[in-house]
Amino acid sequence: MTGRHRVDAAAQVATDASPDVDRAVRAAAAAGVERTTRAERADWLRALADAVEAHRDELVALAHDETHLSEARLGGEVTRTAAQLRFFAGVIEEGSYLEATLDAPDASLTPPRPDLRRMLRPIGPVAVFAASNFPFAFSVLGNDTASALAAGAPVVVKAHPGHPELSRRVAAIGRDALAAAGGTADALQLVEGLDAGVALVGHPLVAAVGFTGSTRGGRALFDLATARPAPIPFYGELGSLNPVVVTEAAATADVAGIAAGLAGSFTRDGGQYCTKPGLVLVPADHGFEAALDDALAEVDGQRLLTDGMAVAFVDGVDRLGSLDGAEVVLPGRLADGAAPAAAATVVTVDAVTFAAGPESWLEECFGPLTVLVRYRGDDERDRAIATLEGSLTASIHHAPGEDVRDLADALGRIAGRLVFNGWPTGVAIAWAQHHGGGWPATTASVHTSVGATAIRRWLVPVAYQDAPAGVLPPELRDGNPLGIPRREDGTPKPGSRTA
C-alpha cells in the first residue's frame, strides 16, 4: 500500500533501528496467513484456546507472580481468553463479517452498472500493543490477536512490560499450537521494549495497530501512526471515566444497594479496569456517602499491577484531592503487610464546583478510586453531564418505570455502551457488544475492541467488476457455494448454515 523507494528507504531505517522488529514483521508478512481459508483459521483459533486452557495452572501462577492479581481472577481470565478465541472461530465460520455483496449488471442506470461483487479481505500485518491489566484477555493471545488472526491478518505483539515472562510463555505456547494445528508459527510474533513499539508502528509493512493502554502512551503512538508517509489506522483504547448517574428516585428507593454495587465495581481487582466507574453523580442529602463508606469498610487494599502504577495512583489521589472543592475520603483498608497496596479511595465534590472546575477533574485515575459528584436537582446534574468527555461506558441507576430517555440521550452522545441499573465492569463477549467511545476513550469511535465487529478493524473491502468466475473468492461466486449470508441485488439472504 506504500510507495516503493519510500518503502525501501523506510524499511532500511527500520532494519537499522530495530533488527528484531524488522525480522518479526517480515516473518509475519511472509507467513501466508492471508491465503488461508476461514475453516483453517477457525481450527487455529480453537487450537489456541485449547492450548491456553491446557496450560492454565502454569500460566495463572506466572501471571499471579507478575501482576499480583488473584489466582481466582486470573483463572477466570484464562476462561474468558479461550472463549474469545472460540467466539471468533464461530464468527468467521458464519461468514457475515465478510459483507459479501453482489449486484447484477443493469445497463439502464446512470451510470450503467456492471457486475459488481464486494467483500472484505485481510488488511495485512497487524501490530498489537498488549495491556497491563488483562495479562491474558488483552495481551498476547487476547482479543486483538484473536480477531486479527480470525480476519486473516498476521500479528506482531508488543509485550507489556508488566508481565514479560508470561508474555514470552504465552507466545511460545501460541506459536507451537499454531504449528501443530497445521498453521504457521510465524503468524504470531512477539517483540519487547519501548523502542520496539515505536519501530513497530513506523514499520512500512505494518498495516494497522491495535492498542490498549494509557491516554499518554496511546496518543504518542497514534501521532506516529498518522504521521507516517503512508498513514495507517490506529485503533486505540485509551482512558475512560465511565460516568455513573444515580437518579434521586433510585437513591430514594435503594441507596444501600447501589452504594454496595459501586463499592464492588470500582475496587474490583484494584480498580484496574478500563470500565471502572471513575465518576458517580449522586443526589446530595440522600445518604449515599455514608452508605458507600459502610460498603467499603470491609474492602481490602490491593497491590497494583506495577510499582509505577502504585506511584501514579498516589499522585492521582493527590492531584484530585488538591482541586478546588475536593475532599478525600479513605474508607478502604490496607491489607496487613501489603506494602505498596492501594486502599479504596473516594473523592467528593459538589456538582456546581465540578462543572466549573478545571479539566483535570476529567483525567482518569487508574486504581481503586472514584469521584462522587453531589448534585442538588436535575439541572445541576445535567450541567455536570454536559461537561464530560468520551467514555467507553455510561451507567444510569433509576427507579422502576422512571423516564430516563433524556438522560440516556445525553450520555449516549459520549459513551459507546449504556448500562441500566448495573455496573460497567465485566464486558461480555457478544455479537451485540460495543467497547468504544469518543476521545479519549478511543482514537476511532467507529470501532470496537470487544465483540464480533472487532474483526472489522483488520479488514479492507475489495470490489470485483465483471470478474471471471475463476478469479472470484468462493464466497462471491454464483450459487453461493460456501453458504454464507450475502446481500444479492440489495436483498439480504441468510446463509445455509444459519437459515
Add this chain to the structure above:
Amino acid sequence: MTGRHRVDAAAQVATDASPDVDRAVRAAAAAGVERTTRAERADWLRALADAVEAHRDELVALAHDETHLSEARLGGEVTRTAAQLRFFAGVIEEGSYLEATLDAPDASLTPPRPDLRRMLRPIGPVAVFAASNFPFAFSVLGNDTASALAAGAPVVVKAHPGHPELSRRVAAIGRDALAAAGGTADALQLVEGLDAGVALVGHPLVAAVGFTGSTRGGRALFDLATARPAPIPFYGELGSLNPVVVTEAAATADVAGIAAGLAGSFTRDGGQYCTKPGLVLVPADHGFEAALDDALAEVDGQRLLTDGMAVAFVDGVDRLGSLDGAEVVLPGRLADGAAPAAAATVVTVDAVTFAAGPESWLEECFGPLTVLVRYRGDDERDRAIATLEGSLTASIHHAPGEDVRDLADALGRIAGRLVFNGWPTGVAIAWAQHHGGGWPATTASVHTSVGATAIRRWLVPVAYQDAPAGVLPPELRDGNPLGIPRREDGTPKPGSRTA
C-alpha cells in the same frame, strides 16, 4: 466527545478566527438532524433529488460556464446526483445499515452476558470538502452530503473554488428543498475559502470530515484532523494512478480494441477523473503504441476545470517527460481556439527503467495523460506491479479463459476495485460498489465514498445493556416493530420489508 474547557477555549479560537464557519457549524449542530426518523430523512433525500432535477437546465448552464465540462456530461452528472440521493433514501429505509444486533442474557457464560442491543447512530456534524471535477456528484449535494444526511448527520460543505456560483445556487436550492420537505434548512451549510476549510477541520463540534481532492491538500487537512486535541476521522480520497495491465494474450487478440478503449477512458472529459487510467502496462512489440496513436488522432483537446489545473498539467507533462527513459508523445489534437486546452498526451517508458526509477513515476498527473510502461515478459511486468502504491482501481485486460488469478491477487493488494476487460472510469452506484484503496488513494482504506457502505463513515455504534424498552430506539425493541433486518442471538433475520 471532547473536553469542556478545552472545547470552550477551542470554540473561542474558532469563533475569533472564522466567525462564518463557527456560525455554520453551530447552526448545523443545532438543526436536530440526529433526532429525525429514517422515513423523514428519506423524504428529504428524494426532495433534494427532485429539486436538483427541477433546476437541471439552470444548473447545467452555470456549471458549464464555471467548469468547461460539456453540457452533455453535466446533464448526466445531474441525473447521477439525483440517483445517489434516491439511492441513500432506499438504503436507510431498508435499515440494514444500522447493524441492529440483539443478544439475549446468558448467565452461564464467562463473563456472564446481560441483555445487549447494538446499533449505529449519527456521528454528529460532518465537514464535506467538495471536489473540482464533479461539480454536482461530489460537491454540495453530492455523495458525501447524501450519505451524511441519510445517516442523520448535518453537513457543512466547503465549496470548491472552481465552481463558486454553482455551489451557492445548489446550496440555496438544497436548503429550500429541505425546509419545504419538512426538514430544516440548517442541516445543510456552505462555507468558502481556504481559511474556512482549515477552521472547519479544527472546529470542536465537527465530528468527521469527507474530502475529495489532491494528495497535497488532503494530506494537509488529514494532518490537521489527526493533530486536534480530540482527533476526528478524516475520510479522504486523494490521488490514484489506476494501473491497467494488458496481458500479452489480450494484446495479441485485440490490440486495436483495447487501445481504443484506453483512448476513450483516459481522455474522457479531459482526463479529470479520480479513476482515470494513468499507468498502463503493455507488452512491448505488440503494436500497442501505434494502435493508441491511431485511436487518439481524432481526440480533441479539452479546456481543463481551472487555469491552475492547466498550469499543473503542463508541469506534470514536463516532470514526467524529464524522467530517465521517458518519451513524450502528443497524438491528441488541440481544438481550434481553445486557448488553455490540454491535448491527449502519452508518456512511454520501458518496464525495467520504470521499476528502477524514482518515485515521481507514481505521482498522479491530473488531465488527459497516461504513462505506457512496456514490458518484455511477465517477470518484467510483475516487478513493475510490485512497485505500485495504493489506487482506487486496477484493471486487467486478458484473453478469454486466460488464468489471471495471480495478477488479480497482486493488484488486489493495492486497489479497492478490480476491473476485468473494462475501464475504471464510470463508478456505478450500487450496494456492492467500493471506491477506496491504499494510501495515497485514500487516507482510510477501510472506507468508501461511493456505494451503500459510504454511509458508515458518518455513524458510530452504541450498545444498550439491560435497557428499559422505553429507552431503546424502535429498531432495537422486542418484536422488531419497524421490520428491519437484524441479527438476533447470532442469527441474521431478514426484515419484513425485504423478506
